[in-house]
Amino acid sequence: MMKLKKMLAAALSSVMLVSAAAAAVPQGAWAAGDCVVDTGTTYQTIRGFGGINLPEWISEGDMTDAQVQKAFGNGEDELGFTILRIYVSDDSNAWSRAIPTAKRAQALGATVFASPWNPPAAIRNTVNGGLNGGKYQLKKDKWAEYAQHLNSYIKYVEGQGINLYSVSVQNEPDYAAEWTYWSANDVASFIAQYGKAVKEGTKAKLMSAESFQYQKPIYNAILGNQQAMANCDLFGTHFYGTQRSQMDFPQLENCGKEIWMTEVYVPNSDSNSADRFPEAVQVAENMHNGLVVGNLNAYVWWYIRRQYGPMKENGQISKRGYMMAQYSKWVRPGAVRIGATEQPNNNILCSAYQNEDGSIAVVAINKGSSAVTQNFSLSGVDISDISAYRTSAYENIKEISQSAS
Template sequence: MTNHEVEVWISSELDPGRGRWFEGPHAADYALSPQPNLALTSPAPSTATTIIVKPEHTYQQMLGIGTSLEETTIHNLAKMDKEQQAAIIQQLTDRESGIGFNLFRLTIGTSDFTAEPFYTYNDLEEGETDFEMKRFSIQKDIDLHIIPTVQQLLEAAPDTVFFASPWSPPAWMKTNGSLKRGSLKEGAEYTEALARYYRMAIQAYEQHGIPIYAMTLQNEPLLEIDYPSCHMTPARQKELAVALRREFEAHGMKTKLWIFDHNCIDAWDYISPILNDEEGRDVVDGLALHDYEGSLAIMSELHAAYPDKPIYLTERAVWGTAGADRMAQYFRNYASSYNAWVTMLDSRIGTHQWVGTPGPTMLVQDASEPDRYWRTPEYYLLGQYARFVRPGAFRVESTYGSEDTVTNVAFRNPDGDLVAVVINQTDEEQPFRVLCEGKQFMAVLPARAIGTYVWRS
């Protein structure tokens, strides 16, 4: 690529989110398909949709884009031979032959997407307690291939960043004595015990060579449901954050604390009591959000209210060009990251213990022939972002466009290259031009397709 050219890659949707993807592979028209370079030229009049990019107007810095390594995915990976496991890790993390994921979500103990009985790292008989964590152990994470798989990924991609989320404290700490539903028992001794438990979990992973950059305090703290879950009020989460920060500092640990980890609709009511409290604001490093309910504009409001607390979109599954546009909106509303939830189910939609029926994942394993798998278009859709938007990139100003033509989001990478991800949700090809710093390029994006455009300013 010269200073007068634009590199282009295109992916297209095909039956987004449909169950047929569990039946077998299908070929979309474009799958991170490179296109001929476009010319950067002097500006000229055009009737095409115009996207104006202003690189001098910068917004949030990107931590990364990635997916989850919950136990369901690892259970399916463990059925494969070593060569296939290595190939999938390469396809997820490599920027040349794969899609360049650099940010992975781990679970602290069990989640709903697991093939195993629910567990934590300190499961006791009814009536027993262990406030000093003498029986703490992450051995199940070793036995279930979680630790070895994460180590294998780190060996292949040493710059990978991990964050972790718990679904439930140990049952003996909870009001109902169960990993399902309930809440943390009242009293400082339980808050301190849980902080100790999480600190030891982070340390245990670090002892296996797996650094945890950040953790959320509780996955979906406003949800009580029939899988591991725990209702946690903002006041209790603030107490836990303070106690956990104290634990980390006492042991020289740098893991960051992200609060909330739930839907936009409840974000204001949950986050503001914590961050409007001086002690809470001092110990919190970031805000984690999910996108299952509520307006994404809430993210921009939170950024305006608490500009020193980065926002992370820690869980969502999206499909097709509508999903690609949803991702653009995350970033346009100040998300510094995006993580897909669940990387690989099998063709029987297994194995998980969620209460609903999941949509197709980016990788699907043949349940009767585990070494066989196929990619859905969402693998490539995510690659349109992750392969090209580098960690440390800044989002830059660009006019959004419209759903009737094209929409977009733009970034400047650390090396100075500019990246625009452009989405066509319509049934017709869409011509458009990009105007930037005295230059322009003209492009045509096929129907129901995502294009990534990279150029040097």
């Protein structure tokens, strides 16, 4: 067993990646209980981290080549994202707008998936039913046409050279004042009856509808429908307002299919809020809770480039982005979450991951306002090299010194 020592934060709250790490103890820091990392205890496989590109909606337009590189590259001062979400427009004439960035991101190794907000106008009714009734509803006799719409979209994207990983049934059907509402039973019935038609002749998977807040009715309806479960390849959800206590869903986590968190911003969408600190630590905490409590396989932000997102409008990484990068740069696709003492002391959150190349990433978060010296004990693996990186009020994924014994 190897013991490591690392000082978490230098004044204010911080998040740090420690690839089995350590550092000198500054005066005034207090010793915390060990975080024991156990490679013999394994949990979910991580597919990656990322966000959406939505030039169809925003006046700022598409991401530039340099911005795509900064988002999906994993070099110095790059985010290391590995998942891109794109938009299934209800107008097939607009499908081409998602392609350029999707191609560039895929070339950098990103997984691409897509979400629809609305069916085409010809097969929906305008109901203006508010959050719980939707602006639109899919006509009951047009389910087959909607399945064909999604199938055509997948084939179009694949025809552009993009390996579309999945398409979901619907974005936020349970918070649909501005888009299309679906009842939970209709979601399950559509997947059961037309899920195969959506995927026919393609390599894409079918994702469930994506609840805005991990509300359980949609998922319970699918779990309770044998044919829907057979046709649904993975589950998607959003985390708007989702508390830690709501993230654990044992029935879904144990059903044999992956759970992707496909949209959120934390803690707000205030203008020019992306660099606020210690507010940005809430991003890291939300990621931790989703991965550790919810056993998520993927964590995907809302707009990649936005004044409250991981990348600011000027193309520079924000403090929120550096918080995400503490995970995305070192917890790579195919990594498996392994055992780690989650809360070795007050205000400390830890999680650990073993990558496919055998390297181990430990992400530790200090939610407090004082520096903490955190000990890490690793078992079940020989460590040949140690590195540590920290994001704090004054640091952005800065490499820091460490010691081991």
